[in-house]
Amino acid sequence: MSVVKTETLELRNEQDIVLARQAVRRLSQACGFSLVDQTKMVTAASELARNTVTYGQGGTVVCETILDGARTGLRLTFADSGPGIADVSLAMTDGWTSGNGLGMGLTGAKRLVNEFDLDTKPGSGTRVTITRWK
C-alpha cells in the first residue's frame, strides 16, 4: 500500500470544520468516489472533526490518498491531545453523549466508512482513523 498524496489540516475552530469538509469533498471526488460515497465520507469527517474541535480541544486531520494494488482509497486520521475517552465501549454505543447533543459522532462515522480505528487513553488524547475505498 502506498500513499499517493497527503494533506494536513488544522482543526482549531468551527471554521476549520467547514474547511475540512470541503477538503474531504474535493479529495473524495479526486478518488472517483460515487456521489453517495463522497457524502458519506464528508459527513463522517464532519462528525470526527467536530469531536476533535469540541472534545479534543483542537487537533489536526491528515488526509491521505492511498493506493493498494488496484484500488484507490482515502484515509483520514483525526488526532488531538485532549482528555481522551475514558470508556470506549460507552462512547461507541449509539446515543451516548458527554456534552449536549445526540453524540453520534463515533458510531455514526463508523457506519459510513469501510475501516475505522480508535486509539485513545484518558490523558493522552485521541486518534481516529477512517478509510473509504472506491
Added chain:
Amino acid sequence: MAKTQSRTPGILKKHEKDLVSEWLKELKNALSSGDGKINDEELATQTRDFISLLQQASQHGTDPEREEWAAVREFLEGVSRSRAVQGFSADQTATFILSFKKPLFSRLRSELSSDPAALLEENWTVTELLDKLGMHTIRAFQKSREDVIRRQQEELLELSTPVVKLWDGVLALPMIGTLDSARTQMVMESLLQRIVETGSEIAIIDITGVPTVDTLVAQHLLKTVTAIRLMGSDCIISGVRPQIAQTIVHLGVDLQGVITKASLADALSLALKRSGYTVTRNKA
C-alpha cells in the same frame, strides 16, 4: 545462469527484417481462424515495435520481471487489451509471442551453429523468456476480458431495473432477478434520484420478479424506504410472495409500517387513491 552476455540482442538487431517477415507469416496463419480481425499494417507495426523493445530490454539480461523490461510488459498489456476488445481468444493472443519462437530459433541456429553449447544455452534462455512473456500476455488478456464483462454487467444492471412512471407522482421500480448488495444499492440510488427529478410522492417497489430475499437485501429495502420517507415521499412494496413474507418474518426484519401489497395492481390502486385520484368506469 547466464555466464556470458546473451547473444539475443545482437541477433535481434542483425536480422530484424527477416524476423519480422517470418513472424508475420506465422501470425497470419494462426490468426486467420476465429472471430477476431486485425489489419496487416497494425500487425506489422506491432511486430516491429516488439522486436525493437525486446532488443533494448534484452541488453539488460533476460528476466522479464525486472525494471528494464517494464516497457516490454506494458507493450504486451496494450496488445492483449486490443486483442480482447477485437474479439480474439486467449490462445490467439498468446500466439503473438509464441509464434515468434520459430523465426528466432532458426536465426539462433544459423548464428550459433559453430558453438552447440552456446546454442543450447541461448535456446533455453530465449524459451524461458518468451514463455514468461507469453504468460504475462495471457494474464493481461484475462484481465481485459474481466473488465469488459464487468462493464457489460453494469449496463445490464441499468437496463434491467428501469424506474417507470406509472402516473403523475407515482413511480414504480420493478426489480427482476436476484438482488445482490451492490446491485440493490445502485438501483435504490437511481430510484431516489428519479423521485427528486419527477417530484413523485409515491414510489412502488415491486419484487414479484425476485426469487429470494436475504437479510442484507431486506435491510437495503428497508433503508431505501426510510430514505424515501426522509425525503418527503412514501413507498409501497408490492409483489410480496408468501415465501418472501415467511423469510422476512423469520429474519425478524421489522417493516416499520411499510405498506405491502401482493400485486403491483393493488399498489397502484392505493397510490392513486392516496394521490387523490378516483378511477371510474364508463358505462358501456
Added chain:
Amino acid sequence: MEHIPILQMGEFLLVTIQVDMHDQLALQLQDDLTNKIQVTGARGVLLDISALDMVDSFIGRMIANISGMSRILDAHTVLVGMQPSVAITLVELGLTLPGVKTALNVERGMAMLRSAMGAAEKADVSSQD
C-alpha cells in the same frame, strides 16, 4: 456576523440554507427564526435544504430543534429538498429526524403546511419553483 436570510411569504416563513454552515451560523439561525416567528405571527416554516450536500448530526440536531421550537410557538415546520445522497447517508447514520415533517420541494411543502393549518392561503405567493 452573517445571518441566513428568512423570507416572509404571507403566513409562512421560508428559510433557504445555501451556505456551508458552521456551528455559530446554525445557532444564529435558530435565534433569528424563533424571533421572527414571534414577530410575524407566522404559522408555518419551510426549511429548504436543497442546496445542502451534507447533513451531519449537528445540523440534524439543529433541524430537529427548529422544528421543536416552532411547534411550541404554534408554527408547523416542513423540511424540503433533501438530496438523495444526503437521505441515504442520514439513514446510514441512523439519524431519522423523528417528528420532522418532510416534503420533496417547496411547492409540496407549502401544500403540506396549508393542510396542516387547515386554512386557505389567499396571500400572493410569488412563484418559488
